[in-house]
Amino acid sequence: MRYDIAIIGSGPAGLSAAINAKVRNKNIILFGSSNLSDKIVRAPVIDNYLGIYNVNGEGLKNAFRSHIESMDIKINEERATNVYAMGEYFVVAANDKMYEATTVILATGIEYTKPIKGEEEFLGKGVGYCATCDASLYRGKKVAIIGYNVEAEQEANFLVEIASNVYYIPIYKGNYSLDKNIQIIKDTPLEVKGKEYVDRLVLKKSEIDVDGVFFIKDSISPKYLVPGLEMEKGHIKVDKNMHTNIKGCFAAGDCTGKPYQYLKAAGEGQIAALSAVSYLDTKK
Ligand code: FAD
Known part of the structure; x- marks a missing residue:
């Protein structure tokens, strides 16, 4: 089976991409965790999410969860370990399984911790x-x-x-x-x-x-997840439609750069989903 869109990440960017893709009747697979995102759950108080004032991280998570459940969006609780661009489609590897999708939206967030000495140098060599x-x-x-x-x-x-x-x-x-x-x-x-x-x-x-x-870690650098992905100052390089340098591959949220904020992530998730839908339309 080949999905229309594989979404990697269950924070606000990935969830927003998922609901917008679902509204457009696309067949999606969403990789993430049942907790949605540690960066949602850990927030002590959130005052800047439109429509939900003075909520804590747990409250925002519950609101997001109830939204996706109402739309029958399920989270595939597996970590995507590699994304391979095959030309007309992508293969997403998760543990020992492989999934195919025509487009991919990277919504992995960012890892705040810096690599330790030798970590990048010995990648693949232990x-x-x-x-x-x-x-x-x-x-x-x-x-x-x-x-x-x-x-x-x-x-x-x-x-x-x-x-x-x-x-x-x-x-x-x-x-x-x-x-x-x-x-x-x-x-x-x-x-x-x-x-x-x-x-x-x-x-x-x-x-x-x-x-x-x-x-x-919560997320690894996207350049290791997707071979050939173009980065800029530690973030995924995207155009204003959230398209990366790889045809059919989009990105949204913290992984594309600052400001690191819920609404920016959700907004970009929406653009990425709509861009993926337009791209799919060209394939018909
Ligand atoms: P994330 O929320 O980081 O979600 C990414 C998800 O993808 C994670 O669940 C991760 O585990 C998953 N993932 C990553 N890689 C993979 C993979 N390979 N396979 C499967 N799943 C994967 N912003 C505000 O606007 N207002 C605030 O008040 C605010 N308070 C904050 C408080 C704290 C303590 C923190 C840490 C952050 C706060 N932020 C706030 C920032 C906000 O949390 C982030 O900007 C936002 O969560 C980014 O959303 P995202 O979807 O891009 O990524």
Whole structure:
């Protein structure tokens, strides 16, 4: 089956793209999380969302959720790990599954944390952003997972069945539902080191020998998600119709640049959806 539009991200940009695509009767798949977006839930008070004054993040999330549920929009709770442009369509890889869509809207938000030293240099040489995707490479090996969110725990629990040692370095406070064989290290990661491949992770108070390091973040840089995507100062380069440099690929929200705001993200999600619809019309 080929979808008309694959939307990656369930924040205000992705949800707005989804409702506008649905209004236009398009067949969509929306990748994201049941929580919608941490950046919605974490907001203590929001006074600048048109029509919903003085609401907290949980309240805004509930309003968004009820809107999409009323329109029968479902969230596919999988992380898209790669988007491949095939010419006339796209393939979205999520874990071990592949989905086809004629157009893609990237609404991934941005990760506020900066990469640590060595993270980008060793990407693909022992550093990765999806442990479940690359797990088979680490059979019997030592792996560190740097978890920026609770979802990283699932990746660690998956990897512990394959790797010889799994070290879990949480960058958040929590109760950590982890397999008893996973070693939790509460320390700050500073640098990934190695020669050709990763062999060491340097933390503030200690160093560990590792064969691989996974950074499990809310979103990874879109340039790693979509090969060939043109970026500008750390954001996806778009024109005023939210079109990227790749035919049929649109982007919306924080991932296209500042200001980082809900309504800007929702507005761009709408433009991206309408542009995707116009693009689909040219294919008829
Ligand atoms: P996000 O909300 O970041 O959503 C992106 C979603 O996509 C996330 O759920 C992410 O997990 C998911 N995702 C990313 N990559 C993938 C993938 N590969 N596969 C599947 N899913 C993926 N703005 C205001 O206007 N007013 C405020 O009062 C305000 N307060 C804020 C308070 C806090 C504490 C924070 C952190 C932000 C606040 N903001 C506020 C900014 C606002 O949260 C962001 O601008 C907005 O959420 C951006 O929306 P987005 O849809 O672009 O991205």
